[in-house]
Amino acid sequence: MSGTFSSFNTALSALRYNRVAMDVASGNVANAGTEGYARRQVVGQATGAPAVPAMWSRWDLNSGDGVQPGGIKRMVDPLLDARARLEHSASSFLDARVDSLNRFETALAEPGENGVAAALASYQAGWHDVANNPGDSAARAQLLARAETLRAAISGQDRAVRTEWADQRSRLSAAAEEVNQVAAELAKVNDGLRSSYVAETDAGVLLDQRDLLTMRLAELTGSKITINPDTTVDVTVAGQPLVTGNVAAAVTVTGATELADAAASPVQLLVGGTAVTLTAGEVGGIQSVMNTDLPNYLTKLDAFVAQLVSDTNTQHALGRDLDGDAGAPFFAGTTAATLTVAIIDPKDVAAGDPTKGKLDGSNATALAGLDMGGRSYRELITTTGVLISSANRGAANQSVLVSQVDASREALSGISIDEEMVNLLAAQRGYEGASRVLTTIDSVLDTLINRTGLLR
Template identity: 50%
Template sequence: MSGTLSSLNTALSALRYNRVAMDVASHNIANVATEGYNRRRVDGESMGAPVVPARWSTYEGAGSGVRTSSIVRMNDVLLDNRARTEHSSLSYLQLRATALARMESGVGEPGDSGVSAAMADFRSSWQDLANDPGGNAARGQVLARAESLAGALAAQAANVSAEMTTQRLTLQGSVAEVDTVATELATTNRAIATAALDGVDVSDLADTRDVLGLRLAELTGGVGLLQPDGTMDVSVAGV
């Protein structure tokens, strides 16, 4: 039945819908600096005539107003997948560049204090000794240069060993972080699956899922794959 009361109910539905839209807009503004946050929009749908006809009467109205159909995250799945891939590559290149820079600094080549400079000085001392085999100065110089060469080799070996130790400790820390992030992602996946079955908005959980998937990609080079139920599986080297 149409009338004044139904018109008021239609206006009330519009107020409720716009209240949700304002809440979502406020939520977007409040989280403008939140890491991993995706903006949302509210989709509405018309509330039409009843789907089940009455037995003794017909519906005379023109509709019952509007209602919220869903809250949609404004993201692009393709771009998200590409971002995870590129972050993985960038993380690998940055770690490699840092390790190689430390190795270059530890080796010290080319340089005045490296093995190549000590080797050149050692060869030069032998040439001087060849020109004066009986000279005590030339003999002493050979021994001194040999000692310098041995010291340079020992220093270089110590630097390489220290870098190996640093990389091992870094790797152990990364493995621990991977375990933590993977556990959090599994927990988030379960929460998304449960909330989706209950009809609850999972936008915030989806943001958390994407942040965790991006971090796993940076740590392991893994590939995050979204499933139809909104969860994410991460495969590393095909596993």
């Protein structure tokens, strides 16, 4: 289209375009604090000659016919979003595991005067005291008291393992409930996205919600996301479908609520009725602690207790007490949960050698020199310390990666008030320039119509 009046349409298109640009910029500023909101940008599109020429006319000039909004673009990068979901799921796994292990490490009280290592050393020293003065009932009573302190310290660690396991079991159930809630919300968003795709309406808000929900699912479960051509997403967890279209599968947790019952009734996470073990996400971290870290520690603690009981009882049986009787079992039980001090009366401590009389302390000396599982316990504590330290380093390193990815996403999708102010001013000046074009054309036409040909 050419001619003087066509310039009105060109200026009008510029007014409309810059008005949309100002609306988009103001919308960005308004949502600067909205979680999950991705920055919008208006796409300008030149209006040129028609694609299909008219039958009896042609486009005379190539000057175009102004500008029009070609759409509102969400400033996102799908590949960067996928990387962010991957890194966040790994970070959630490590953080969940580290939180539990750090809390458990505090309960161990190692190294420290209230730990098992200190109690074991004190108990062995008690046998030295008895060996130095076999007939002293106070030394024997003190030995029994130190044995009870050792038992209490071991029982405290056993209780710490079981308490942490029960806490993680409750946390697993709570996480499963959150997964169900987020999956159900995502299924509803999928339904809206499909309708919006069919109707060809703007789905920016729904897409923001979709990305936010898929990120949360990745943090919880390490889920895999597939984006469909209609902008909906399908979500799988450990190969099992969690969200397909507008349908969300149920996630449930079954099994024991106490560690003592876990062997008979294993804890299972079910996705759509299928048991899965996750290796990423918060749920995966919880499963790792419940299925591996805590049970492994308790198994090794029980092995230490079994050696402590075996070494003490075997050597104690070779001695004689103050009545001349053979030593009875000093400890009862073979695990940290069942360990008790079987000797109650100080005179029943078999400190002497059968051939040297009841006031001999040879057997007490032999007992004081036994390892009693001390080496295996030190190895257990050292191994656990290295494990927790390594987990903390891994979580810290992963946190750096997450920060870098988030910074890249923020640079693309985040709202900069300064940048939006520049966009607003640019749109404002463009609007003013289009208005000036209208004023100029109006002045030209006024001269042409009202003043040309007038005689003075």
